[in-house]
Amino acid sequence: MIITSAKSFEVILALLKNEDNMFVIGCNVCAAKLRTGGEPEVLEMCRKLEESGKQVVGWALPTAACSIRSFESLVDKNEKIIDACCILVMACGSGVSSVANVVGVPVYGSNDTISLGSLSGGKLISNQCVMCGDCIIGEFGGICPKAQCSKGLLNGPCGGNVDGMCEIDRLKDCAWTLIYERLKKIERLDLLYNIHTPQEHGFK
Numbered sequence: 008m009i010i011t012s013a014k015s016f017e018v019i020l021a022l023l024k025n026e027d028n029m030f031v032i033g034c035n036v037c038a039a040k041l042r043t044g045g046e047p048e049v050l051e052m053c054r055k056l057e058e059s060g061k062q063v064v065g066w067a068l069p070t071a072a073c074s075i076r077s078f079e080s081l082v083d084k085n086e087k088i089i090d091a092c093c094i095l096v097m098a099c100g101s102g103v104s105s106v107a108n109v110v111g112v113p114v115y116g117s118n119d120t121i122s123l124g125s126l127s128g129g130k131l132i133s134n135q136c137v138m139c140g141d142c143i144i145g146e147f148g149g150i151c152p153k154a155q156c157s158k159g160l161l162n163g164p165c166g167g168n169v170d171g172m173c174e175i176d177r178l179k180d181c182a183w184t185l186i187y188e189r190l191k192k193i194e195r196l197d198l199l200y201n202i203h204t205p206q207e208h209g210f211k
């Protein structure tokens with residue numbers, strides 16, 4: 008899941024200051040779950056834009072804003088998009104790019120894209136993967152130190168954690184404490200003896 012947070016309406020309005028006749032596109036996957044681009048948020052955005060004097064020609068809610076087949080597929084959702092002078096996408100940066108690839112008018116994004124995370128066990132967890140392109144998460148019991156350790160350490164903790172919390176961010180669990188507990192639980196502490204070689208800045 009891509010974690011997004013909604014920009015304030017004032018910021019969005021400033022982005023759109025020279026635009027009118029807009030079409031709003033949401034995303035029925037990540038943004039809908041996070042309430043940054045599902046149907047209620049899209050309808051609320053349309054209402055606020057109109058109250059602010061902007062004309063909204065229509066809206067659409069594709070299954071995933073990051074997977075838009077063609078302009079025609081958007082027309083199938085709502086043909087009013089043909090009249091749009093600009094498009095506001097309520098999704099992550101990938102969703103905005105996906106829409107921009109198939110339309111010929113300016114495209115804006117209403118959200119800030121924060122990280123690749125998850126909704127797991129009813130809890131929102133951010134920064135679960137930094138998309139390094141060389142996945143070794145299985146060697147850490149399913150918890151990625153590249154993403155979750157503040158120092159990206161691959162060969163054990165820095166020694167600075169206090170009561171299981173990270174020395175860099177005291178509000179965050181030390182990733183290596185979590186990794187140790189997980190490996191212990193699944194009886195794979197032997198994986199801690201694997202030595203990982205230095206990486207190009209940690210990521211490919």
Ligand code: SF4
Nearest residue numbers: 136137139142143151
């Ligand atoms: S090793 Fe970590 S950052 Fe790299 S792809 Fe796997 S989960 Fe993502």
Ligand code: SF4
Nearest residue numbers: 156165173174181182
């Ligand atoms: S305290 Fe834990 S999570 Fe924080 S930098 Fe050190 S090893 Fe990484």
